[in-house]
Amino acid sequence: MSDWLIGLEAIADPLVLLLIVCGVSIGIVVGALPGISATVGVAILLPFTFALEPIQGTMLLLGIYGGAVYAGSIPAILVRAPGTPASAASVDDGNALARQGQADQALKVSVLGSTLGGIIGVILLALLAPVLASFALGFGPAAYFMLALLALTVVAAVSEGRMLKGLISGALGLAIALIGLDTIQGFPRLTGGSPELASGIDYIPVMIGLFAVAEAFLQFENRLGISLKAKGQRFSPGLGWLKKLAPSAILGSVIGFIIGVIPGTGGDIGSFVAYNEAKRAARKDRRNFGHGDIRGLVSAESAKNAGTAGALAPTLTLGIPGDVTSAVLIGAITVHGLQPGPALFDGSPDLVYGIFIGFLVVYLVLLLLGWFGSGLWARMIERVPATYLWPTGIVLAVLGSYSLRSNLFDVMVMLIAAVLGYVMIKGGFPLAPLIIGMILGPIAEEGFRLAMILEGDLSWVLQPLPLVLLLMTVASAGFALRRELRSTAS
């Protein structure tokens, strides 16, 4: 218990609290801008932290991290343009709510879900940190492959009722992910000799084009038709509302946390997997999922922020980063001569327990800023006439995809994806499976091929962890198939 007191003492410093508020505010801004992710925000401010005490610098960066991962959903809900990939799962339900005039409610669900996910995640992290280290280490290539397969079954959930088109969209994503350097043998694949294609097609510009810009195209087309935006309604929450959200939020938090712990996967797929499970848990009552169900939204939201806490588990206990952002965090800690790992828990309890308590404070600050901000953002968007809103969105999309790695090629990828997205929407193809395919394809391929190199044969399929994941995959695919057959039969 004394470790917790040492941690509390480290956080109860006006400067630390000020840095947390600054961090969360910066995070909300960078997260809401498409293409500028938490990683970029954290990396830019990293040198600044060298001059601070370790706990001060870490809290500034964690504030940005939590804020940015939350805020990616603000544009996802308001204009169908996810600011970060982790928010892609929030587009369907969040934006559907906004169109029904419920933008205020959707944003409040988002901030509540993100906060709850973050808090549950941090608590799980603090309680389970030592156990999580061995879980993360035991996760070999075979398990990565099986996890990617399991996550691919999510495609079924986001394309219910149009399964074939969803599968085509997902296969297209997998095909795009094949372009670039073959990771095992190192030769360029499907690049046509172009050095730009050799580095592969990044899924962030594709996501920006597919969601944000394709939507802008559609809005131009509808310019003279009926306005899709209903009059905005203010929203005040009640107890029944919270009761309805709680189960999905808790489920989402736990799933998001577990997937976040596994190094290298992070919140990007955690939110989709959580959405899938929340939908399945809703049983008969899931007709509204994808058309503005607050349970779907809250599950995705809580999962992505629980993932931020999960990603810290291997970072702190092993010194192995859970995602790119936590890799930068390791830099912020090591520059002070401290080494993340088991020794950090004994040697610097003020830092470790300070991080636990401070990350909780980050989410409390986020709740305050996000809750009172939500009405403001909803009103701002409603006041901007559509003729200005969507062109501004396209400009931001161009800037965002360029700033990702200062590469004009990414802008072109974004524009091609926009045209593709427009055609897909017109043809009734769901967009999310394409992004899911692009994210999971490389994880699955690398996992499979490395497992074959390590074992020399297919015996890895029968190892405990891969086998459990395989059975879950079969079950998940089976459920989806049965559901689809029933709905076509009825």
Added chain:
Amino acid sequence: MSVHHPDLHRRVLAGTSLALGAALIITACSGPDQQSVQAEEGFPSRSIDVVVPFAPGGSADGTTRQLVAEAEEACGTSFVIRNETGGAGSVGFRSALDSTPDGYTLGTAAIEMSILEHFGIVDILPERDVQGIIQYSEQPVAIAVPADSPLETFEDLQTSENDRMTVATSGTGSIYHLGFEGMALVAGLEDRLVNAPFDGTASALQAAMGGQTDAVTAGAAELRPFVESGDLRALAVFGDPVDYFPEEVPTLEELGYDWDSTAVLGIYAPAGTPDEHVEFLSDCLDEARQSESFSEYMETTGLNQVHRDAQEFDAFLDEEYDRYGEVVREIGLVE
């Protein structure tokens, strides 16, 4: 020295419309008539761009930012850092090398400049395209095994009954992979050790500590925390000894093998940059390198400071290009 690349045109044809536009501008800037750029009186008269080919937060990015911050005074101008990432560094290398060789665009050098061409990933010949300016860091590659491994010494790799051992590396074509392959060739281990190319050094370390592979090769500085904590046991260093490993860890030279492999960090310019500018930059960056705060930064991040001046660094990159070319051919990675 010519800065005109004949097959740039071929790529332009294969490229897309935007790439076409960009490439035309590049060709116009470094066209065939322009053998080299005239030295400018009073250089530098404006800010200098530095292209970092890797993501923010890594050692290449961090050391470059720290170095140029110190160099503003010594070089008498400001520096603007651009991270252009992708293709194991090839995107950023290409971008800096295709710029006008006037001393106003530099890049962060990594040993991958001498490796990537062998895989046909990008057309960079250090001798033809690159003008080294300064090397400021160098660290040897090393091989380690998990703490509970039956392998106690480097010789155990050769005598172990297990004749198929997997070695986690940070990816095919990376310095840690080729350093490992070069070692395997001279030590007669090429049939016993199998490359398991993971996605980056962190994943490779994770795999070795989790017992998924028999060993791991990585930079000595990256192995250091895990060797110190007892999670990994270093078996050999592929270069000069490092003081933070236990004394009994031998170098390949001490074991009687003629192979060394090091990851370097430095600054380069496109070939054709006027000698006066190269010399000026090499001197003022060296002054920044020797500053107290840069040395302190390097020490806390665990990176060795090893200096080479413009000529030495230039020659080093050429030699490494030939050495790794031989390894790539011998292990049959490319035809």
